[in-house]
Amino acid sequence: KQEVTQIPAALSVPEGENLVLNCSFTDSAIYNLQWFRQDPGKGLTSLLLIQSSQREQTSGRLNASLDKSSGRSTLYIAASQPGDSATYLCAVKEGNFNKFYFGSGTKLNVKP
Amino acid sequence: GAVVSQHPSWVICKSGTSVKIECRSLDFQATTMFWYRQFPKQSLMLMATSNEGSKATYEQGVEKDKFLINHASLTLSTLTVTSAHPEDSSFYICSASSSGRAYSYNEQFFGPGTRLTVL
Numbered sequence: 001k002q003e004v005t006q007i008p009a010a011l012s013v014p015e016g017e018n019l020v021l022n023c024s025f026t027d028s029a030i031y032n033l034q035w036f037r038q039d040p041g042k043g044l045t046s047l048l049l050i051q052s053s054q055r056e057q058t059s060g061r062l063n064a065s066l067d068k069s070s071g072r073s074t075l076y077i078a079a080s081q082p083g084d085s086a087t088y089l090c091a092v093k094e095g096n097f098n099k100f101y102f103g104s105g106t107k108l109n110v111k112p
Numbered sequence: 113g114a115v116v117s118q119h120p121s122w123v124i125c126k127s128g129t130s131v132k133i134e135c136r137s138l139d140f141q142a143t144t145m146f147w148y149r150q151f152p153k154q155s156l157m158l159m160a161t162s163n164e165g166s167k168a169t170y171e172q173g174v175e176k177d178k179f180l181i182n183h184a185s186l187t188l189s190t191l192t193v194t195s196a197h198p199e200d201s202s203f204y205i206c207s208a209s210s211s212g213r214a215y216s217y218n219e220q221f222f223g224p225g226t227r228l229t230v231l
Contacts, residue, residue, distance in 0.1 A: 034219065043118075043205055043224035044156075089155060093220075100146070100207075100220060104155045 002027045004092055006103035013080055014111050021075040021106045023090035028068050035064050035075050036089045038105070044089065048075070080110045114140045116208050118223035125196055126231055133191045133226045135206030141186035142208035146220065147179075150203040162189050196230045203227055 003026045013019055023033070032051045036044040048057045048064040050073070056065040063076040073090060087107045091100040115138040125131050135145060144163050148156040160176075162168040162183035170176045178200075180192040189208075193200055207220040 032219075036222070041203075041225075041227070044207075044222040046219065046221065049219050091156075091220075099158060099161065100156075102155045102157075 002030075002092060002094060002101040004090060004101050004103040006088075006090060006106050008106060009104065010107040010109075012109040012111065015080060015082060017080050017110075018076070018078050019080055019108070021077070021088050021090075021108070023073040023075070023103055025071045025073075025092045025101070027094070028071050029094065030068065031093045033064075033066055033073050033090060033092045034100070035062075035073075036091065038087045038089060040087075047088075077108075080108075082110045082112050084108060085110050114138075114208070114210075114219075114221040116142075116206065116221045116223040118204075118206055118226050120226060121224060122227040122229075124229045124231065127197055128195055130192055130194045131196055131228060133193075133204055133206075133228075135189045135191070135208070135223050137187045137208045137210075137221070140208075140210050142189075142210055143186065144209050145183055145189040146207045146209075147181060147189075147191050148205045148207070150205060150225075156205060159191075193228065196228070198230045201228055201230045 005024045007022045034049045035047040050057050050066040061078040066073045087105040089105045091102045117136045119134045147159045150156045159174045160168045160170045162181050164183050168181035183189040205225040207222045209220045
């Protein structure tokens, strides 16, 4: 069964810092990987989607990379802002089952 | 991007009653919808997958008679928590995907969630 792990569980940084969130998964036979943001008591907002054939995706200050063979993905946030404070979740989708397996999330706090 | 709505956003009910939660895809046809639950400070756990017009597929450990799922149309799925008990209190989130949206590559779009509190 696919297991998704996110490190660190929590991260607190001063505003303006660049940071990296890590996601690892045990079964490399994935269809795609998606990064989400969740604000307290709210649903999920999709940030970036990387197909299994892709190496990275970028959107604004966010860059996500995927190394399928090693079972890893990173989310890079440049010039962090207090508004980036949220929990970041990664999820992998397995090809034939259309299921998402979620990591436990990284709770980010960006201090002004 | 695609929009998924849930109703209600929060509900409080008495133990033993049933609660229905709706999940709608507002601007696309959702061939598949997913229901998740999330306990405080934990990640999302998939409960079931529903395809339009067919029975839902439940994950191991999820009681299908307690969590009734109906996906009667391409834009609506419902989750009914029957005979709810305090341990069913949780945050329920649905998501939807469409194989017809070529540019989204089966991307999942999530609803805002429903907070259920059972007294």
